[in-house]
Amino acid sequence: MLNCREELLFLTKQLVNIESIVNTEGEKEISQAVFTLISQYDYFRENPTQVMKQQTTDDEQERYNVIAYVKGTKSKSNKTIILIGHMDTVGTDDFNHLKDQACDPDELMNSLKQEQLPPLVEEHLNSDDYLFGRGVLDMKSGVASNLFLLKYYSEHPEELDGNLVVVVECDEEDGSRGILSALDELKALKDEHSFEYVGAINSDFVAPRFEGDENRYIYKGTVGKLLPSFFITGSETHVGACFEGIDPNFIAAELTRQINYNPELCNEAFGETTTPPVSLKQMDLKPSYTVQTALSAYVYFNFFIHSWSPKEVLEILKRQAEIAMTNALTTFKQRYEKFSKMSKQPYVEVPWQTRVMTYEEMEKCIIAEHGERFVTHMTDFKETLLLDKQLDTRMFSAKVVEEAWKWMPDRSPAIIVFYSSLYSPRIEVTGKNALEENLITSLEKAVNKMQPNYAHPIETRNFFPYISDMSFVALSDDVEGINAVSNNTPCWGKKLYVNYEAIRDINVPVINIGPYGFDAHKQFERVELTYSLEIVPNLTNEVIKNLCK
Known part of the structure; x- marks a missing residue:
């Protein structure tokens, strides 16, 4: 020795x-x-x-x-x-x-x-x-x-x-x-x-x-680590007529309840199991106090993996978000019906449906509608964001999704799933x-x-x-798995970039x-x-x- x-x-x-x-x-x-x-x-x-x-x-x-x-x-x-x-x-x-x-x-x-x-x-x-x-x-x-x-x-x-x-x-x-x-x-x-x-x-x-x-x-x-993030949009309303819209914080709370500490989201491989995801941020994106509900909310979670790829995690979390949004809408309808009876006001059928997509899916939808005009706008928008040195990759990404959402043809309530930090x-x-x-x-x-x-x-x-x-x-992920990161990280290429192929060269x-x-x-x-x-x-x-x- x-x-x-x-x-x-x-x-x-x-x-x-x-x-x-x-x-x-x-x-x-x-x-x-x-x-x-x-x-x-x-x-x-x-x-x-x-x-x-x-x-x-x-x-x-x-x-x-x-x-x-x-x-x-x-x-x-x-x-x-x-x-x-x-x-x-x-x-x-x-x-x-x-x-x-x-x-x-x-x-x-x-x-x-x-x-x-x-x-x-x-x-x-x-x-x-x-x-x-x-x-x-x-x-x-x-x-x-x-x-x-x-x-x-x-x-x-x-x-x-x-x-x-x-x-x-x-x-x-x-x-x-x-x-x-x-x-x-x-x-x-x-x-x-x-x-x-x-x-x-x-x-x-x-x-x-x-x-x-x-x-x-x-x-x-x-272990691998991801930061899956969720941009949640609602339907704004005055708090005095709260059932005329839906608060994104309400959906966000249900999403956190669905994902936080959920053993179903532990990844087992070779007899070893990751710890479940835990929320690291939950907030709305309302800039200041008003008596209207927020337009959007933002949540992200720590997420460990052993064998799942980043692509698989997006698919898994899309399903979890769908469950959460369905539960939130069901509870909303039940409470609205009960309130209508109590207040002797007419119940109006709730128009919203469960709607969840990845950032990549949303971006493709917008490009199909607006083409190069949207792409140019977002490039300029990201360059402007870079001037704010206080923005970390998480908030940079949130602001990119928030801006892109304004271009969506259909802006009814939805959850957008993406990554906002280093994989x-x-x-x-x-x-x-x-x-x-x-x-x-x-x-x-x-x-x-x-x-x-x-x-x-x-x-x-x-x-x-x-x-x-x-x-x-070293890399255990294939190219498709890595592409799921780059295609679904809104700050990619601006605030964050990793040459994963350089890792593969060493491997x-x-x-x-x-x-x-x-x-x-x-x-x-x-x-x-x-x-x-x-x-x-x-x-x-x-x-x-x-x-x-």
Whole structure:
């Protein structure tokens, strides 16, 4: 086993000391620090072109990845392993009055000892095997592990069959522009040096799946994430004559009731099940107070997938929206009839029908009616929207749908289904080809070798359960599935664009071997040192050696 605990502990603290919150100047600072650190290794002094600081592309922020590679000399082999890990973190506001100490683990832990803490947090704090602080778990200890292995093989290239590429990327916590930009460099290295990418290892954090879970998990592949969104139109009316129109918020509430926490919308694959969708936004688009009901509402949901494609999700959610709108209209009619009897007013038959379509379907309908005039108008409208830097992809998309809706020949109440944010693709690593078989076998051998050195079970599962940059080094979706994203994302090509074919060019099977701990993105974020600083780098190293044989 590599003796690495103390060096990794020191390196982890160094990285944590640099506050590198996503979308801040700290991202630039830490990339420079990592670049400087690697550049000081003897190997890279002799081979300075093999470490680079790469600025992200199509990015409103100035920030950089750091990419370095070592060429092994043990044998003539083009086999190449990629290690990936992100250096940005979420913010520190959750540390409250200890915010100023969030990036200083030693000071923070001393201060926490004066606090009233939950029992498990206190137990970990008083042990010698946990380190607290922003980024210790997610995921600077993982980056430290990758940097340690880079340094080791830079000092011992004679032990390396093939090549090792380490990517330390920015912007994982927001838009994944770091890894998406790194794809260009990975392809350039592949073309220039004939690198044959045989496997990628991400080093993002792992955590217990439930209270009392003692397993430490390794993941083959990853969950996918979509942000299905719904533009809901009603029929405006004065609140004093409420049944003469229908409130889109009423339909939106029924839609949220239908989709939120619905187990029918969990995606099971290989014995593993995603968590159900949860609403992340529900609002109407009324700009200010009036005594009229809103014209439209907007709802979007977090949606995880294992085996469904983005196209299938649209079809599934169209059916859910149809159920929701039918239920809303049925309830509306029942309440209207009851009110009519109570008030002794005549009941007028409700004219509206259930009506649900995708953004792509709506756009085709409008183009058929208005042709190039609509296309030109929407292009200009999107360019104007881009001037508002406060609009994120979600609200940008909502405004595009809202504007397009004005051109609809029939503007009776409807639900429009679309996507309004980045699609993080699902990845299955099942042994369906030789590369995947080799990676799975290499991982199994590594776990079997390392398990006797660690007290807790090391278990392998199929899908990393959190969003990570694993999603952007391989594709399990076909072209039709990806087209469903681009054709149904209103901000596509303007506010958001992902070259999924660049991912397909790399298309390397990926696993996650990362640090273990608790409370990532929370004030008591902490990493277990024995597993994270001893087992993780050695597990990763064993996989590297097995893959390159």
